[in-house]
Amino acid sequence: MTTRPLPEAAFRVLLSLIFLVSGATHLLRPEAVAARLDGAPFAHVATALAPSTSLVLLAGVALLAGGLALLVGYRTRAAALGLIAVLVPITLTVQLAPEALGPLFKNVAILGGLVFFAAHGSEGYSADRALRLRRARRLVPALS
Structure with missing residues (x-):
């Protein structure tokens, strides 16, 4: 599947x-x-796994690292999968409440965006693309 580079990059950044x-x-x-x-x-x-403050700090590191990787398009598939691994437990533990339907469906929509990047990676203005092009340029002279 090919996507247009600018809209895909905008989607990833946003x-x-x-x-x-x-x-x-x-x-x-x-x-x-x-x-x-x-x-x-x-x-x-x-909290059966760890104290809430420890879980929050661990999730914060994962969210920040995954968000930065997604922002620049570095290891986009892995970043999206990591963010899914954090988002799903947060959604199931915090957002499953009758008064949290808005946040619940916001997370479902965000999950859809992450599934897109987990499946397709990133081509548009991304570190992944730059690294692939750099590797390809190094391989071409070796083939000549």
Whole structure:
């Protein structure tokens, strides 16, 4: 499947912003985010693994790293898969509540964007494309 480079790059950059902001919030205000987790309907599922503040900090690092990779298009498929691995548990533990239908479906929509990049990678103005072109240029003289 081929996509147009500029719209795909815009999609990737805009999608990355939510992860960058969320990751920064997790790291800069972990107590507030942990309190929200502790008050979530299925918090016991997550906090059975580790204390809420530790989970929030770990998620913050993953969201920020994945968001940065998505932003520049570096290892886009892996970044999208990593972000899916963080987004799904957050959605299932924090967003599954009758009063959270808006945030729940926001996460479902974001998941759709991540599935796109996990399946297709990134061609438009991305580090992945630049690295592929660089490798190809190094291989061409070797074949001559």
